[in-house]
Amino acid sequence: MEKLNLENYKGIIFDMDGVIYDISEAIKKAVDDSVEKYDMNVNTDEVMEEIAHLIEEIQNYPVPKILLNSYDLLKVEFLEGISFFKKLRIAIFMFNQFNKYKEAESTIFEGIDDLISKLAKKVKLAILTNNKSQYAEEVLEKYKLSKFFDTIVGFNDVTEVKPDPEGILKILDKWKLKPSDVIFIGDMTTDVDAGKAAKVKMVSVASGLAKKQTLLEHNPDILVDNTENLIKLFNF
Numbered sequence: 587m588e589k590l591n592l593e594n595y596k597g598i599i600f601d602m603d604g605v606i607y608d609i610s611e612a613i614k615k616a617v618d619d620s621v622e623k624y625d626m627n628v629n630t631d632e633v634m635e636e637i638a639h640l641i642e643e644i645q646n647y648p649v650p651k652i653l654l655n656s657y658d659l660l661k662v663e664f665l666e667g668i669s670f671f672k673k674l675r676i677a678i679f680m681f682n683q684f685n686k687y688k689e690a691e692s693t694i695f696e697g698i699d700d701l702i703s704k705l706a707k708k709v710k711l712a713i714l715t716n717n718k719s720q721y722a723e724e725v726l727e728k729y730k731l732s733k734f735f736d737t738i739v740g741f742n743d744v745t746e747v748k749p750d751p752e753g754i755l756k757i758l759d760k761w762k763l764k765p766s767d768v769i770f771i772g773d774m775t776t777d778v779d780a781g782k783a784a785k786v787k788m789v790s791v792a793s794g795l796a797k798k799q800t801l802l803e804h805n806p807d808i809l810v811d812n813t814e815n816l817i818k819l820f821n822f
């Protein structure tokens with residue numbers, strides 16, 4: 587397996603959900619509740635990726651923008667053949683259930699805290715999330731990880747969220763580093779596209795929400811199957 591030599595890098599940018607924080611249980615439960623309530627015929631495992639994308643989009647939009655864009659937002663496969671208003675009801679219900687479960691059902695990936703503390707001794711660390719920066723701060727605080735990150739960029743800090751490279755470029759600018767000095771670690775195809783556009787070293791973690799095959803189609807520089815293999819990627 588390829589190893590990343592930390593001597594060659596000066597900074598690492600982490601995505602939050604799906605890389606540090608595992609929200610897959612909350613999504614699964616929200617989907618299960620929706621399937622039951624609306625009597626939908628879907629396979630939860632099959633629709634996780636699409637729903638994770640949908641949730642990520644909805645949570646960084648203000649409500650008026652969600653309503654304006656709802657027709658396009660809801661053009662998702664798992665809701666195909668359902669009338670628009672029913673789609674909207676299902677999506678809102680699912681999002682509410684997700685928020686209800688999110689805190690109690692989510693936790694950090696095993697070993698990621700140890701990895702972060704080791705990496706922080708060698709390179710600068712930042713968070714780039716399509717969620718609110720305050721949310722990332724709260725999660726980091728809860729797990730005593732705040733002190734390792736000098737920069738947190740959320741949707742409220744940029745004009746364009748991932749897959750746009752703006753957030754990564756903003757961090758590079760703040761750090762005064764070149765793209766080749768920096769690694770970006772993300773779990774979704776939007777992360778891969780942002781990382782490739784910013785020309786940083788792009789590491790994908792197929793930690794559960796996006797399918798490995800879909801991620802590979804977006805050509806990350808390195809793909810690991812899970813947190814365990816992400817940890818093994820670095821030599822200290």
Ligand SMILES: [Mg+2]
Nearest residue numbers: 601603604773
């Ligand atoms: Mg993510």
